[in-house]
Amino acid sequence: MTGWKTVRGIAVPLIAVVIFLAFWEWLVWFNGWPKFKMAAPSDLPPAFERHWNLFLTMGWQTLWRTVLGLLLAVLFGTLLGMIMGFSRLMRDALYPLLVGFNAIPKATVVPIVALMFVGQHDFNTVLLAFMISFFPIAVSVSIGLSTLEPEYRDILRSLGASQATIFWKIALPKTLPEFFGALKVAVTLAFIGTNLMEIVSPHGRGLGALFDSGRTNSDFPLMFAVLIALAFLGIVLYYIVVALEKIFAGWAERAPG
Amino acid sequence: MQNLIEIKGVRHAYRTDAGPLPVLDGLEISVAEGGFVAVVGPSGCGKSTLTRLIAGLMKPDEGEVWLHGERVKGPRSTVGMAFQNPVLLEWRSILKNVLLPLEIVPSKLSKRQAEERARFLLSLVGLEGFEDKRPSELSGGMRQRASLCRALIHQPDVLILDEPFGALDAFTREDLWQTMHRVKEREPFTGVLITHDLRESIFLADQVVVLSGRPARTQYVLDIPSEGPRTLEDLYTPVAAEQLNILRHQIQIAQGRAPAEEARI
Numbered sequence: 315m316t317g318w319k320t321v322r323g324i325a326v327p328l329i330a331v332v333i334f335l336a337f338w339e340w341l342v343w344f345n346g347w348p349k350f351k352m353a354a355p356s357d358l359p360p361a362f363e364r365h366w367n368l369f370l371t372m373g374w375q376t377l378w379r380t381v382l383g384l385l386l387a388v389l390f391g392t393l394l395g396m397i398m399g400f401s402r403l404m405r406d407a408l409y410p411l412l413v414g415f416n417a418i419p420k421a422t423v424v425p426i427v428a429l430m431f432v433g434q435h436d437f438n439t440v441l442l443a444f445m446i447s448f449f450p451i452a453v454s455v456s457i458g459l460s461t462l463e464p465e466y467r468d469i470l471r472s473l474g475a476s477q478a479t480i481f482w483k484i485a486l487p488k489t490l491p492e493f494f495g496a497l498k499v500a501v502t503l504a505f506i507g508t509n510l511m512e513i514v515s516p517h518g519r520g521l522g523a524l525f526d527s528g529r530t531n532s533d534f535p536l537m538f539a540v541l542i543a544l545a546f547l548g549i550v551l552y553y554i555v556v557a558l559e560k561i562f563a564g565w566a567e568r569a570p571g
Numbered sequence: 572m573q574n575l576i577e578i579k580g581v582r583h584a585y586r587t588d589a590g591p592l593p594v595l596d597g598l599e600i601s602v603a604e605g606g607f608v609a610v611v612g613p614s615g616c617g618k619s620t621l622t623r624l625i626a627g628l629m630k631p632d633e634g635e636v637w638l639h640g641e642r643v644k645g646p647r648s649t650v651g652m653a654f655q656n657p658v659l660l661e662w663r664s665i666l667k668n669v670l671l672p673l674e675i676v677p678s679k680l681s682k683r684q685a686e687e688r689a690r691f692l693l694s695l696v697g698l699e700g701f702e703d704k705r706p707s708e709l710s711g712g713m714r715q716r717a718s719l720c721r722a723l724i725h726q727p728d729v730l731i732l733d734e735p736f737g738a739l740d741a742f743t744r745e746d747l748w749q750t751m752h753r754v755k756e757r758e759p760f761t762g763v764l765i766t767h768d769l770r771e772s773i774f775l776a777d778q779v780v781v782l783s784g785r786p787a788r789t790q791y792v793l794d795i796p797s798e799g800p801r802t803l804e805d806l807y808t809p810v811a812a813e814q815l816n817i818l819r820h821q822i823q824i825a826q827g828r829a830p831a832e833e834a835r836i
Binding site for chain 2: 463465466468469470471472473474475479483484487488490563565566
């Protein structure tokens with residue numbers, strides 16, 4: 315019975331993917347779209363083969379910049395969240411600023427950053443990945459901390475525990491589920507940040523730049539191959555976060571039923 | 572005999588936007604060593620404020636709180652607390668939850684002794700075999716039992732119970748009352764119980780203090796004499812009915828629903 319369930323668990327999504335690819339292939343064939351107008355799934359393996367080296371080096375560049383931006387976002391976001399979570403005054407002061415900053419579409423920030431730090435492509439890209447992804451982390455940490463029931467504090471405070479002890483023993487672990495929820499959103503956002511900068515910057519590097527060179531040549535197979543590569547990286551990072559969540563906040567998951 | 576808990580002329584007001592809101596006004600409570608006092612009163616009369624004062628989590632505007640002949644100026648590790656919300660840490664096993672206070676309070680127990688003590692307390696409240704379970708795997712009553720063990724693990728002098736059984740169903744509650752008696756026999760403590768349940772107060776405590784409506788003062792004190800261990804049947808005797816009647820009447824006075832001239836201390 316369980317064997318059948320595993321087979322089903324793998325087969326059903328697989329069949330769905332195959333149907334999707336077949337439909338895509340059919341759509342391109344049916345409309346007779348040439349390669350400078352649209353790519354079919356069958357065009358992608360040759361595109362990967364032709365630019366194999368580029369995909370590896372550019373993919374790595376996109377990956378490390380995204381991860382670095384994300385790490386900075388985690389550090390800064392957590393710190394900001396702690397400040398806002400513990401101090402009512404700081405929350406009142408910082409929250410409107412934060413919401414305002416988050417409301418600015420980051421695509422408009424790209425040219426500003428690119429102009430300010432001309433030529434520093436790595437720095438710019440990491441900065442954008444960071445700017446776009448720290449917001450959900452800061453908000454979730456601050457909400458997690460500020461909604462801690464007073465009794466949780468009281469059981470430790472009544473024994474003479476310091477604020478730092480209460481934070482490490484209770485507040486921090488208790489916010490972990492919210493934190494990981496935000497991190498999953500932040501991972502996807504960070505990729506958007508990196509790619510915005512890579513695509514827009516002249517002489518950029520990374521998968522975004524590869525995508526842009528495909529665009530200037532109307533090389534649809536290359537552009538779609540980049541999209542697939544980006545999706546692959548995004549999925550890998552997402553599941554790394556899921557694995558970390560299982561390790562550090564697995565307790566928050568309830569057994570079914 | 573020296574009184575272990577001594578509350579003298581305590582006055583306290585919360586500062587609100589609409590000006591000071593007095594909650595306690597001339598509170599007098601003393602609990603002998605090993606005694607168990609239940610505090611009852613109308614909703615919102617400041618009972619929880621009282622627990623926070625005894626625990627040293629806040630200071631009264633006026634008056635004094637003494638524990639063991641020492642004036643309470645801040646939190647002290649000789650106090651154990653349990654609330655209506657058991658506030659167990661979901662990421663820890665039940666055993667690790669019970670051991671939590673020993674990570675804060677300096678203790679003479681070795682790690683092994685501490686664990687043995689935790690296991691003993693858990694078995695005392697009927698939770699043996701659940702040491703490695705997560706709180707989310709336990710029922711509400713079981714979580715409250717675990718919370719009680721955590722409050723006792725560091726051998727506090729004073730156990731403060733703030734409506735610990737308030738959210739439980741009637742049968743589970745009666746079960747826990749009996750557990751409390753069993754625990755007190757093996758692990759003597761001086762207790763203050765905040766409750767809304769008059770039957771609970773006369774079953775568990777040897778003295779019931781009725782607080783007046785807000786701002787609360789000590790309105791009435793009823794001694795519950797006891798010969799030998801109490802059973803649930805004791806709650807259905809004429810004596811118990813008489814005690815409950817007195818208390819119910821006092822609560823009505825505190826709520827302002829009965830004339831006050833009969834109030835006495």
